[in-house]
Amino acid sequence: MDPIIDISGLTLALDKSRSLPSLVDRLSLSIGPGETLGLVGESGSGKSLTSLAIMGLLPKAIGATAGSILFRSERAGAVDLVRLNDRRMRKLRGREIGMIFQEPMSAFSLVHKVGEQVAEPLVLHHGLSRKAAVAEAAHLLDRVGVREAGRAVERYPFEFSGGMLQRAMIARAVACTPRLIIADEPTTALDVTVQAQVLDLLAEVQREVGAAMLFITHDLAVASKVADRLAVLKNGRLVEEGPTRQTLNAPRHDYTKALIAALPRRASQTVAPASEADILTISDLSVSYRESSGFSRRRALKKVLSDVSLAIRRGTVTALVGESGSGKTTLARAALGLIRSTGQVTMVAADGSRFDVGTLTGKGLRAYWRRAQMVFQNPYASLNPWQTIEETLVEPQLQHGLASTAKARDTAVEMLERCGLEAGMMKRFPHAFSGGQRQRIAIARALVVGPELLFCDEPLSSLDVSSQARIIALLKSLRRDLNLSVLLITHDLAVTSALCSDVAVMREGQIIEYGPSDEIFDRPRDPYTRRLIAAAPKLELT
Amino acid sequence: MLAFLGRRLIAAMIVMVAFSFVVFFLVQLPPGDFADVWAASRAAQGDTVTPDEVENIREAFGLNRPFVVQYADWMFSLLQGDLGFSFEFQKPVAHVLAERLPLTLAISFAALVIIYLVGVPLGIYSAVRQHKMVDYSATFIGYFGLATPNFLLALILVYLAQRWFGLSAGGIFSPEYLGQPWSWGKFWDMLSHLVIPVLVLGSAGTAAQVRTMRATMLDELSKPYVRAALATGKSPWQVILKYPTRVAIIPIVSTLGWELTLVISGAPIVGIVLSLPDMGPVFLQSLIGQDMALAGVILLIYYLLVVIGTLISDLLLFWLDPRIRMGVESK
Numbered sequence: 001m002d003p004i005i006d007i008s009g010l011t012l013a014l015d016k017s018r019s020l021p022s023l024v025d026r027l028s029l030s031i032g033p034g035e036t037l038g039l040v041g042e043s044g045s046g047k048s049l050t051s052l053a054i055m056g057l058l059p060k061a062i063g064a065t066a067g068s069i070l071f072r073s074e075r076a077g078a079v080d081l082v083r084l085n086d087r088r089m090r091k092l093r094g095r096e097i098g099m100i101f102q103e104p105m106s107a108f109s110l111v112h113k114v115g116e117q118v119a120e121p122l123v124l125h126h127g128l129s130r131k132a133a134v135a136e137a138a139h140l141l142d143r144v145g146v147r148e149a150g151r152a153v154e155r156y157p158f159e160f161s162g163g164m165l166q167r168a169m170i171a172r173a174v175a176c177t178p179r180l181i182i183a184d185e186p187t188t189a190l191d192v193t194v195q196a197q198v199l200d201l202l203a204e205v206q207r208e209v210g211a212a213m214l215f216i217t218h219d220l221a222v223a224s225k226v227a228d229r230l231a232v233l234k235n236g237r238l239v240e241e242g243p244t245r246q247t248l249n250a251p252r253h254d255y256t257k258a259l260i261a262a263l264p265r266r267a268s269q270t271v272a273p274a275s276e277a278d279i280l281t282i283s284d285l286s287v288s289y290r291e292s293s294g295f296s297r298r299r300a301l302k303k304v305l306s307d308v309s310l311a312i313r314r315g316t317v318t319a320l321v322g323e324s325g326s327g328k329t330t331l332a333r334a335a336l337g338l339i340r341s342t343g344q345v346t347m348v349a350a351d352g353s354r355f356d357v358g359t360l361t362g363k364g365l366r367a368y369w370r371r372a373q374m375v376f377q378n379p380y381a382s383l384n385p386w387q388t389i390e391e392t393l394v395e396p397q398l399q400h401g402l403a404s405t406a407k408a409r410d411t412a413v414e415m416l417e418r419c420g421l422e423a424g425m426m427k428r429f430p431h432a433f434s435g436g437q438r439q440r441i442a443i444a445r446a447l448v449v450g451p452e453l454l455f456c457d458e459p460l461s462s463l464d465v466s467s468q469a470r471i472i473a474l475l476k477s478l479r480r481d482l483n484l485s486v487l488l489i490t491h492d493l494a495v496t497s498a499l500c501s502d503v504a505v506m507r508e509g510q511i512i513e514y515g516p517s518d519e520i521f522d523r524p525r526d527p528y529t530r531r532l533i534a535a536a537p538k539l540e541l542t
Numbered sequence: 543m544l545a546f547l548g549r550r551l552i553a554a555m556i557v558m559v560a561f562s563f564v565v566f567f568l569v570q571l572p573p574g575d576f577a578d579v580w581a582a583s584r585a586a587q588g589d590t591v592t593p594d595e596v597e598n599i600r601e602a603f604g605l606n607r608p609f610v611v612q613y614a615d616w617m618f619s620l621l622q623g624d625l626g627f628s629f630e631f632q633k634p635v636a637h638v639l640a641e642r643l644p645l646t647l648a649i650s651f652a653a654l655v656i657i658y659l660v661g662v663p664l665g666i667y668s669a670v671r672q673h674k675m676v677d678y679s680a681t682f683i684g685y686f687g688l689a690t691p692n693f694l695l696a697l698i699l700v701y702l703a704q705r706w707f708g709l710s711a712g713g714i715f716s717p718e719y720l721g722q723p724w725s726w727g728k729f730w731d732m733l734s735h736l737v738i739p740v741l742v743l744g745s746a747g748t749a750a751q752v753r754t755m756r757a758t759m760l761d762e763l764s765k766p767y768v769r770a771a772l773a774t775g776k777s778p779w780q781v782i783l784k785y786p787t788r789v790a791i792i793p794i795v796s797t798l799g800w801e802l803t804l805v806i807s808g809a810p811i812v813g814i815v816l817s818l819p820d821m822g823p824v825f826l827q828s829l830i831g832q833d834m835a836l837a838g839v840i841l842l843i844y845y846l847l848v849v850i851g852t853l854i855s856d857l858l859l860f861w862l863d864p865r866i867r868m869g870v871e872s873k
Contacts, residue, residue, distance in 0.1 A: 093772070101769070102766075109788070111789055111865070
């Protein structure tokens with residue numbers, strides 16, 4: 001059968017500088033009807049640019065300098081999307097080519113109703129009246145599993161959960177039964193269990209409309225689940241292409257091998273000696289908010305954490321896993337004394353000093369924060385873009401009155417190098433660094449004050465596989481060399497099994513299972529834990 | 543929605559009462575009172591004024607009563623619709639206002655309309671055509687509009703209007719229509735004289751709105767939802783006007799309340815330069831003469847306009863942004 005889309009020799013470059021290397025270099029791919037091609041590679045490899053080139057939505061500065069994208073349109077016959085004029089291109093967008101974007105929350109306008117936005121392609125391409133289109137949108141939402149679809153169309157995106165909104169995005173992309181679906185990292189922003197549901201839904205929808213699908217992801221495990229064939233992209237070049245199983249079982253190219261090797265793997269735990277005392281003891285910790293919930297519009301006392309008890313052994317990495325909204329971050333913030341809570345949090349430092357976090361104020365809290373630090377989820381947002389790396393690393397030390405500026409600089413360099421960066425980078429600003437490098441800088445910033453306890457809130461979730469692998473290795477070495485204790489908040493079970501000696505599973509503000517990592521993974525007792533483990537995408541090699 | 547409006551109206555009334563107290567206090571703040579000013583002006587004309595005469599004036603106008611009593615008296619008559627008597631102009635405040643207020647409001651609102659009708663679309667266009675000719679021109683004109691003191695701009699425009707269009711300088715009528723009964727010719731003559739004050743008053747505001755709209759629009763244009771909307775097949779302008787504009791216009795709408803004040807407080811100096819019979823010169827004179835009744839009422843009207851402007855902007859925000867709407871309704 002003729003492929004729906006046939007890309008050949010596609011080269012994308014910055015318009016004005018033909019001397020620079022191409023962003024995408026002589027890429028050739030094709031996808032047949034009903035087929036799913038997984039396009040994998042790290043961030044910056046050109047995956048998203050390729051998809052935008054197909055949509056004709058490349059940023060103004062970037063253009064195709066060579067090659068063609070042949071698309072077999074239902075109405076217009078075979079057309080070359082690279083040379084198609086904008087008016088005709090618009091007739092294909094949303095009608096014959098549907099696109100699903102990465103972050104549902106930012107890919108919908110927050111001030112327009114979901115139904116109106118989902119109905120957009122129907123109004124444009126099928127000439128439906130606004131009212132009829134919204135009714136049809138309700139039908140679509142129902143089909144993709146949005147509950148109470150009739151009322152959901154009248155709601156705004158911020159009233160939806162991420163998973164529900166991604167379903168709405170899928171509904172919008174397939175509203176006009178397209179021949180090609182482009183999914184650009186459609187599940188990266190979602191929890192494991194939601195991810196599994198959305199992936200199933202995508203496959204089902206694709207079968208129903210019989211479309212070809214270009215599935216872009218940096219996650220090999222996800223790709224192995226959905227794709228018939230895999231194409232591996234590196235620095236804009238196609239390095240390997242073939243049937244999914246074959247490519248994963250017998251990768252020919254070194255880069256593919258490296259990608260597979262970088263996947264977090266379960267480590268045989270070198271458990272710290274059991275005699276070591278607990279560094280942090282949390283008992284009966286509760287946090288509640290008075291909150292108005294989106295749908296019911298009634299204010300109620302919402303318990304975010306209820307009677308949580310947990311202990312972290314000195315020199316170990318303990319994982320706190322659970323879906324978003326389960327209270328993981330709240331637990332860390334309460335344990336750091338950043339929000340009010342009831343219950344007891346006690347930290348015992350190496351020199352024997354005790355901190356009862358609930359009772360601390362002012363000076364006492366500052367002394368505690370010198371020993372307990374936090375690393376945040378998004379390294380793009382957690383570093384001040386106006387401060388050089390040096391300023392970022394020196395400031396906390398001066399804040400805590402730990403050293404003179406000169407000495408603080410030395411410590412900064414030491415920690416930067418320990419985190420795998422070079423002293424020469426001190427004078428640069430955060431924007432000069434990749435996501436992975438930024439997260440190392442953020443870790444170095446937490447370390448400069450010499451903490452014993454580190455709270456890491458999803459430190460890996462915005463990074464691609466190889467950056468993840470390097471940060472995991474870094475955390476391991478820090479634990480070993482500095483005898484650091486870490487509470488790692490994550491929704492990624494693969495990371496957990498690679499790094500942590502203890503695991504606590506959270507759900508709806510409670511810890512439902514807690515124990516050594518091996519035990520949790522091999523003999524999960526709670527059905528929810530079992531579900532979580534089952535939902536985690538694994539490299540399927542059969 | 544109605545509950546929200548009701549709450550806002552009650553709040554507006556409380557604010558107005560508080561304002562009235564502040565106004566009264568402010569106008570009374572400078573040392574001396576109307577009697578002193580009157581005595582000084584008589585003395586300047588060579589008359590001799592005895593302390594008894596000054597005291598009599600005080601007595602007659604009730605200026606020697608305690609502050610709070612005077613305030614209560616003033617408020618009480620205001621609420622009954624009696625705006626008081628202007629010592630400075632020797633006629634009721636209501637008459638002074640009737641002569642001056644309509645023109646002032648007409649000029650100010652016309653300036654406001656220009657500010658938004660020109661500022662917002664030009665801001666959007668500048669953002670979409672960033673670093674193109676229109677954007678650079680708008681930026682240049684914008685800085686020019688912001689940096690030029692508006693009375694200077696008024697003088698320049700008056701000169702140019704006279705030179706090129708033969709418009710008489712200042713006032714609102716050409717000499718040939720002075721004292722004539724109303725006719726279409728006179729009406730058009732008045733409109734042509736209002737163009738300059740409106741342009742002058744609107745220039746800085748327009749420039750500021752262009753800058754704000756351009757900046758917020760640029761932020762919004764780079765957001766993923768714009769690309770996602772384009773992916774449905776909508777044309778770029780359809781997308782821009784439907785999605786990012788609604789978000790980008792929020793900061794503009796929320797400053798609607800004080801934009802009106804800016805325009806009105808710019809009006810006196812322009813009114814004086816252009817010798818317009820608007821409230822500007824009257825306001826200034828009433829303040830210099832410590833004419834409490836007139837100055838107080840004018841200030842109260844200004845405050846009332848700000849309160850109304852803010853109320854309108856709240857209602858618009860309520861309509862524009864569902865996040866605000868739900869925040870309000872869940873309370």
